Amino acid sequence: MPNASKHSNQTILFDLDDTLVYCNKYFDAVSEQFLDLMTTWFAAYRVNAQDVQRVQSEFDITEVQKTGFVSEHFPQSLQHTLIHFSTLTGREVSPQEMELLWKLGMSVYETEVEPYPGMIDTLDKLRDEGHELFLYTGGEAVIQQRKIDQMQLSTYFGDRIFIRQHKTTEALESIVEHLRLDRFKTWMIGNSLRTDVMPALINGLNAIYLKQATEWAYNLVDLTVKPQGAFVTIEKLVQVPQVILDWQSGQGTPKLSL
Template sequence: MKQTILFDLDDTLVYCNKYFYLVIEQFSDSMLTWFAGYPDITADIIKNKQTEIDIAGVHVLGFKSDHFPQSFIDTYVYFSDITGRKRSPVEEDFLWKLGRSVYEHQVEPYPFMEATLNDLAEAGHQLHLYTGGELLIQRRKIDQLNLERYFGSRIYIRRHKNNDALESILLEGDFNRSSTWMIGNSIRTDVVPALTAGINAIHMKVDTEWVYNNVEIAVQPQGAFFTLHQLPDVPPTIHRYVQEQH
């Protein structure tokens, strides 16, 4: 039985969050230098406020690239206001460029990405790519790794990645839900929408997850639901499940 398999991109097929964490560390270090005279302002307090502001922006704007550097500036403004420290246009410009730099790194695939996609494609399964973000940024990653050789035109890029976005893709493509899979690292944007839509889901668990992605799963799976830790486990898991069902 051939399956229809939708893959998430960031932190499922390619590394993403680790670059954000590196930039956030640089942001925190800069803030600690500028606010060194205020001992109550610690690295954890700075990071927690930035995370709070960042996630609030995602809820409103979706995965819009400018909201991440803006969260640096908004955090900087917040601490400037509560301390009375004078704001500097030079510092704000530095933070904006620092935040934007996260989108400029070379794309790095997860281990065995190609082998996994090859195995599934050679088995006759139809592969789709469903990712959240801005068109130009996500297309750059797709083009750098030549992912169209696996997904062709079956690529969906959405600024808001949620239940409604996935449902619209499934309806437009007239997917057979019992043989359709969503594979991704985010419980919020991959797993819960998949289970809500009544398709199969594989949660690719990562070591350090962005707090935004962690939500409670309050949906009863109608089909398969697995948690895996590495891409090479995906093909045998799907094949085993399909064989058991038939």
């Protein structure tokens, strides 16, 4: 006999950045400005943009792995990259350049956020179908709450919002345990294989991976966990309701294909 919970209303946890609202494109825009500055400053030393980008990414990811999603990591990675190449080439670093890079890096958090196409329609449909919606996002509370307020997401999530500096398997497990969720009918939806999909699969949840054309290197990991329930890749947010409906109606068990 099929599990009754499969056919009841589902519990759906959404990631925020690059799932419901844009995020990476703002970092990419600032990174382009940074690369322009660096290749100009180091033009005489033949420092190329690819090497600058690689070093900056390594600095950024290393700090995220140590202390989680902290806003200072990004501007610090720009400064550390400048220092790195200055040390290699002997070019002197000025306080003005360091200050410029700090302001440039922090400017990404001041950008007015934009919703992903179909965000409102997707949330409206899931809510109207009776599913319980939660928001589970990584980052600093002040920054993430500003995005939530700008998008008026409390309309859909109420107080069912969780902001964590570290989005890990343990962090997701603590939420599942605290809420006493039925894992068979609980879904994690996000763009990060590392912080959304992998923790969900390890914790026995259903997972929907919103695959992006370009993705932050930190979010990409090899998946070695066998799904215990539904596991599907989509490329558009508006596909979420149909995936869940198909799962409920027994039209196959979707699996991930990368």
